[in-house]
Amino acid sequence: MLHYLLKKLLxxxxxxxxxxxxxxxxxxxxxxxxxxxxLGINASADAVAALREQMGLDLPLPxxxxxWIGGLLQGDFGVSYTYSVPVSELVGERLWVSLPLxxxxxxxxxxxxxxxxxxxxxxxxxxxxxxxMAFTQLxxxxxxxxxxxxxxxxxxxxxxxxxxxxxxxWDQGLFKGLKSLILPxxxxxxxxxxILSRVTRSALLDVMGEDYIxxxxxxxxxxxxxxxxxxxxxxxxxxxxxxxxxxxxxxxxTIIIENxxxxxxxxxxxxxxxxxxxxxxxxxxxxxxxxxxxxxNLLVDLTYxxxxxxxxxxxxxxxx
Amino acid sequence: MKILTNLAxxxxxxxxxxxxxxxxxxxxxxxxxxxxxxxxxxxPHLDPTAGAAAAIDEVVYANIFExxxxxxxxxxxxxxxxxxxxxxxxxxVYTFKLHTGVKFHDGSDFxxxxxxxxxxxARGEKSTNAQKALFKGIESVDVVDPATVKITLSAPAGNxxxxxxxxxxxxxxxxxxxxxxxxxxxxxxxxFSKWAKGSSIEMVKxxxxxxxxxALSKATLRFIPDPAAAVSAMLAGxxxxxxxxxxxxxxPQLKADPRFxxxxxxxxxxxxxxxxxxxxxxxxxxxxxxxxxxxxRQAIIDGAMFGLxxxxxxxxxxxxxxxxxxxxxxxxxxLDKAKALLAEAGFPNGFKAVIKLPPPSYARRGGEIVAAxxxxxxxxxxxxxxxxxxxxxxxxxKKDFDLTIVSHTEPQDINIYARKDYYFQxxxxxxxKIMTDLNLATDQAERYKLMGDAQTLITKEAVNGxxxxxxxxxxxxxxxxxxxxxxxxxxxxxxxxxxxx
Numbered sequence: 050m051l052h053y054l055l056k057k058l059l060x061x062x063x064x065x066x067x068x069x070x071x072x073x074x075x076x077x078x079x080x081x082x083x084x085x086x087x088l089g090i091n092a093s094a095d096a097v098a099a100l101r102e103q104m105g106l107d108l109p110l111p112x113x114x115x116x117w118i119g120g121l122l123q124g125d126f127g128v129s130y131t132y133s134v135p136v137s138e139l140v141g142e143r144l145w146v147s148l149p150l151x152x153x154x155x156x157x158x159x160x161x162x163x164x165x166x167x168x169x170x171x172x173x174x175x176x177x178x179x180x181x182m183a184f185t186q187l188x189x190x191x192x193x194x195x196x197x198x199x200x201x202x203x204x205x206x207x208x209x210x211x212x213x214x215x216x217x218x219w220d221q222g223l224f225k226g227l228k229s230l231i232l233p234x235x236x237x238x239x240x241x242x243x244i245l246s247r248v249t250r251s252a253l254l255d256v257m258g259e260d261y262i263x264x265x266x267x268x269x270x271x272x273x274x275x276x277x278x279x280x281x282x283x284x285x286x287x288x289x290x291x292x293x294x295x296x297x298x299x300x301x302x303t304i305i306i307e308n309x310x311x312x313x314x315x316x317x318x319x320x321x322x323x324x325x326x327x328x329x330x331x332x333x334x335x336x337x338x339x340x341x342x343x344x345x346n347l348l349v350d351l352t353y354x355x356x357x358x359x360x361x362x363x364x365x366x367x368x369x
Numbered sequence: 370m371k372i373l374t375n376l377a378x379x380x381x382x383x384x385x386x387x388x389x390x391x392x393x394x395x396x397x398x399x400x401x402x403x404x405x406x407x408x409x410x411x412x413p414h415l416d417p418t419a420g421a422a423a424a425i426d427e428v429v430y431a432n433i434f435e436x437x438x439x440x441x442x443x444x445x446x447x448x449x450x451x452x453x454x455x456x457x458x459x460x461x462v463y464t465f466k467l468h469t470g471v472k473f474h475d476g477s478d479f480x481x482x483x484x485x486x487x488x489x490x491a492r493g494e495k496s497t498n499a500q501k502a503l504f505k506g507i508e509s510v511d512v513v514d515p516a517t518v519k520i521t522l523s524a525p526a527g528n529x530x531x532x533x534x535x536x537x538x539x540x541x542x543x544x545x546x547x548x549x550x551x552x553x554x555x556x557x558x559x560x561f562s563k564w565a566k567g568s569s570i571e572m573v574k575x576x577x578x579x580x581x582x583x584a585l586s587k588a589t590l591r592f593i594p595d596p597a598a599a600v601s602a603m604l605a606g607x608x609x610x611x612x613x614x615x616x617x618x619x620x621p622q623l624k625a626d627p628r629f630x631x632x633x634x635x636x637x638x639x640x641x642x643x644x645x646x647x648x649x650x651x652x653x654x655x656x657x658x659x660x661x662x663x664x665x666r667q668a669i670i671d672g673a674m675f676g677l678x679x680x681x682x683x684x685x686x687x688x689x690x691x692x693x694x695x696x697x698x699x700x701x702x703x704l705d706k707a708k709a710l711l712a713e714a715g716f717p718n719g720f721k722a723v724i725k726l727p728p729p730s731y732a733r734r735g736g737e738i739v740a741a742x743x744x745x746x747x748x749x750x751x752x753x754x755x756x757x758x759x760x761x762x763x764x765x766x767k768k769d770f771d772l773t774i775v776s777h778t779e780p781q782d783i784n785i786y787a788r789k790d791y792y793f794q795x796x797x798x799x800x801x802k803i804m805t806d807l808n809l810a811t812d813q814a815e816r817y818k819l820m821g822d823a824q825t826l827i828t829k830e831a832v833n834g835x836x837x838x839x840x841x842x843x844x845x846x847x848x849x850x851x852x853x854x855x856x857x858x859x860x861x862x863x864x865x866x867x868x869x870x
Contacts, residue, residue: 081758082766087413088499089421090765090792091779100419100497131413132566133550142566198597205605213601215591216568311593311602313567321567324728325413326758 057350061343068339069121073114076328082106083130083326104130117332126333131325136333139318146216147307147314150230150237151299157238158245159292165242166249171276173254182250188243194305197236201309204232214310233310237303241295248291252284259283285356293349297342401868403587404849406861407599407608409615411567411592414550417536418491421499423778423859426536427612428570428590430860433474434539434555437465437484437518438530444689444780444857446530450479450540450556451518460525460811465518471579473542474560480515487540488520500537500779506808527811528781535780536858558583558864568592584851584867603629603844610845612852612861617675623844632843634855635688638776639681640731642739642834645770647794655714657831661700662707663746664739670837673734678837683824684783687838688855691817696828697835707746719747722771726752727760731839732774739774739834765792776839780858783823786832795832 084100085092101107105116120127126136165181172178205213211228219226256262257280265275304316311317315334322330412424417434431439439449448454451465471479490496492504506526511519522529532538545554553561558580559572569591574583591608593599596616602608603623610629614620624631642664650656666680679687682697711719726736733754740750750772755763764770777785786795787804800823807819828835841856851865 079758080762081756082762083758085761085766086758087420087422088497090761090775090777091502091782091785092421092499093501095494096497096499096501099495103495103497133414134566139566198601201598201601201605205607206601209605212607213605214593214598215602215607216565218565218568308595309598311568311591311595311598313565317567317594321411324756324758327413 057347061347064343065336065340069118069336070114072332072335072339073117076332077110079326081326083328086326087131117329121333121336126337127329129322129327129330131322131327132330136330139330140315140334140337143313143315143318145219146230146312147300147303147316149226150234150303150312150314151296153227153230153234154237154241154299155292155296157234158242158295161238161242162245163249163288165246166253167276167281169246169250170253170257170280171272182247185243185247188239189247191240193236193240194309196239197232197306197309200232200236214312216312229310230312233303233306233312236309237299237306241299245288245291245295249284249288252287253280256280256283282356286353289349289352289356293345297338297345300338300341400870402585403589404585404610404863404866404868405589405591405608406845407593407602407611408590408861409592409594409599409613411594412570415553415561415564415570416549417539418487418541418546419497419499419550426859427861428572429539429553429555429557430536430858431557431862431864432559432572432588433553433557433561434536434541435557436533436535436539437467438534440531440534440780440858440860442853442855442857442862444686444855446534449534450484454530456811460527460809461522463520463522463529464513465520467516467518468579469516471556472577473545473556474554474575474577475542475545476577477542477544479540479542479556481512481518482515483540483542484518485510485512486543486546488538490541490546491538498537500535503532503535503538525809525811527808527816531781534858536860559585559588562587581864583864585863588863588866590861609849610843610852612841612843612845613856614842614844617677617842620675620677620842620844628847629844630847630849632845632852632854633677634841634843634853635679635686636778636839636841636856637686637780637782637858638778638839639684639686639782640678640735640774640776640836640839641684642836643764643773643775643793644833645768645772645794646796646832647768648771650714650716650720651771653714654830655710656716657834658700659707659710659714659746660743660748660834661831662703662710663742663748664834664836665702665742666697666836668742669735669738672738673731674837674840677840677842679840681835681838683828683835684777684786684833685820685824686781688857689781691820691824693821693824696824699828700831704745711746711748716747719749721749721751724750724752724772724774725760725764725770726754726774727757728754729776731776735774735836739772768792768794772834774836778839778859783820783827786823786827793833795827795830797826797830800826 084097084104084106088097088100117127128135129139132139169178169181201213204210211232216229217225262275262279265279303314304320307314307317319331319334408424408427410424412428413420413422415425415429417425417429435449437449437451439447441447450468450471452468454463454465456463467481473479488504488507488510491498492501492507506522506524508521508523513519541549542554558575558578560575562573563571569589571589573587574585593602599611599615600619620631623629644651644657670676670678680697681687682699683693685692724736724740726732736752740752743750764773784804785791787801803819803823807816810816810819843852845852848869850867850869853862
């Protein structure tokens with residue numbers, strides 16, 4: 050187990066290092082001068098030059114890469130070109146929106162998807178099953194921002210239960226904060242729930258075909274008991290994999306939803322930073338997200354071991 | 370007995386207090402004094418002396434920061450921190466008399482030395498002022514006494530007091546100048562209170578303001594980037610209005626709603642089909658004239674802007690008294706004439722070219738319509754959408770383009786045609802001479818005539834395709850008073866805003 054962990058950690062470090070170089074190089078290739086962008090098309094050349102110098106853009110590439118990596122290793126993410134505040138502060142503020150939103154969406158989608166998947170699997174081939182699966186297909190197909198707009202019309206404009214968007218800040222009270230996150234969370238959760246319930250169903254059905262299930266049934270257990278006690282537990286590995294991927298996606302991939310609901314989250318931060326060529330923010334946030342995704346994957350790998358005792362002993366066929 | 374009187378007094382006092390307290394409560398309920406407005410773009414920071422983003426001025430101009438002069442809602446120059454000024458006979462020395470008793474929001478006093486500091490900083494070698502050119506003519510800034518500043522110019526400049534009214538020329542204090550980006554400290558009637566990044570900016574009434582106090586106690590600007598979300602926010606009542614509403618397609622719907630007031634005004638944004646004047650075949654005036662004849666302005670306005678916008682025939686704001694309205698007829702829509710001109714220039718079958726379009730909808734949607742219109746005379750445009758950063762790099766810096774569409778939003782910016790090496794690469798000694806004369810002229814009639822000459826010249830030479838002036842679609846709560854109808858400068862001036870009873 051320790052060996053397994055060390056190997057994983059080493060790979061993580063190498064992946065991060067390679068990612069940092071790719072990110073840095075990519076952003077340097079992308080055209081666009083942050084200084085010119087800030088001062089606009091009426092600015093004189095010497096003012097732009099002065100700003101470039103002030104931002105350190107006149108230094109050679111390797112020096113800037115070194116400064117960035119050196120800072121990262123000491124936990125210093127740099128200072129935003131445009132906002133003039135430390136990137137860590139920006140990210141910290143945004144995480145307080147994106148993280149609760151991602152967790153809410155994840156919980157919602159799990160709470161919906163697992164029972165639906167279970168139910169559908171237990172009714173395999175029936176009309177109910179076909180109906181549910183058609184419905185999940187629809188859930189995947191409908192763009193979440195469009196669904197979000199529909200919900201805004203219904204719940205914000207027509208019923209006026211929740212605000213149409215924006216985030217008041219947690220200092221305005223937990224309820225107010227949750228209220229403004231509920232629609233975006235549902236919008237994010239629905240397509241995820243649709244995918245997850247399909248995965249749950251097919252994973253269950255795969256397991257149901259295994260010998261030990263037949264044995265359990267032959268032993269005299271009811272279909273229901275088999276499903277709960279034997280099948281679900283064994284079907285959890287693919288479900289967990291998808292969940293891990295989805296969480297990473299939720300944390301970073303909310304750009305559109307955060308725009309529709311004008312939420313001050315991480316997705317919007319990246320979007321704004323890219324369009325303003327706030328290179329240091331983009332670089333640091335992306336490397337942070339890469340780190341998060343790697344970490345979540347590591348966590349998922351470790352959770353496999355919890356679910357599957359074979360992996361814990363390192364003798365199972367899936368051990369790596 | 371004495372105790373009793375005391376008791377009576379106390380009771381009376383308590384009753385009075387309760388009454389007045391409830392009176393205050395009723396008052397507070399009756400007259401709303403805070404406002405929440407929506408804005409599309411979040412400012413990168415809040416220092417108007419160190420950035421060109423319109424969103425900066427849209428937050429701080431006239432609200433938080435003030436200059437010596439300011440621009441009013443009709444584009445006129447008004448006194449601000451300068452109470453009055455005199456100009457020497459040779460037009461080179463401006464003496465400003467400053468208001469006294471003015472305080473910065475941090476409590477420090479404002480005086481002539483702050484003016485000197487601000488202007489010297491803006492024109493200095495290390496300056497990162499986006500409009501540094503505004504201060505180019507200043508030779509020296511001298512403090513005469515704490516309430517008097519003398520500015521000496523190297524040559525007379527007819528527009529000098531207007532230039533000092535730009536957001537880029539506001540007065541800042543030396544102690545706080547470097548932190549204004551995140552914590553702006555000015556002399557205005559509102560002081561900055563909170564910036565929830567990505568979400569909103571809040572400012573509150575400044576109690577120490579030197580001038581007429583504002584009616585609002587608090588103003589919140591919320592950032593709503595998505596046009597559909599802007600509509601929802603209005604309909605749901607999350608915001609009280611938008612000085613500049615981003616969804617022209619929804620204007621009729623909001624107009625029909627009695628809760629809202631829709632006001633269409635003008636801006637300083639000349640939206641033009643910028644042409645690379647140094648790249649063949651655009652070097653040939655006949656090709657540029659052919660394009661001018663082939664453009665149907667109204668169709669572009671209807672298609673790209675849902676009918677909002679005023680056709681222009683030159684690079685000048687139509688609401689300005691010096692605007693030459695008849696120039697719009699210089700090249701009437703005439704496809705035969707356009708084809709004939711192209712044939713004359715050696716392109717009887719037209720040619721292929723590239724149009725690069727930045728993100729705003731006037732450019733992206735407008736560009737598609739322009740491409741369709743030019744196809745009729747045989748010019749096949751390849752549409753290349755670019756981001757702003759790419760646009761600045763490829764079009765603005767490297768001049769690698771044939772055509773592009775941009776709205777030039779700086780006020781009275783016809784002088785860009787005199788800039789050496791500006792991106793559309795126009796160069797004319799005649800035009801430069803007009804600009805030099807204009808700078809020196811201080812008589813208004815003469816200035817207007819010169820502005821007219823400049824407009825006529827660039828239109829005759831068909832430097833760029835002149836399309837339309839951007840409109841400002843204001844939408845706000847019908848009870849909100851004092852919002853600006855037009856946008857002569859990029860600002861959301863809240864100093865005159867209040868709620869009707």
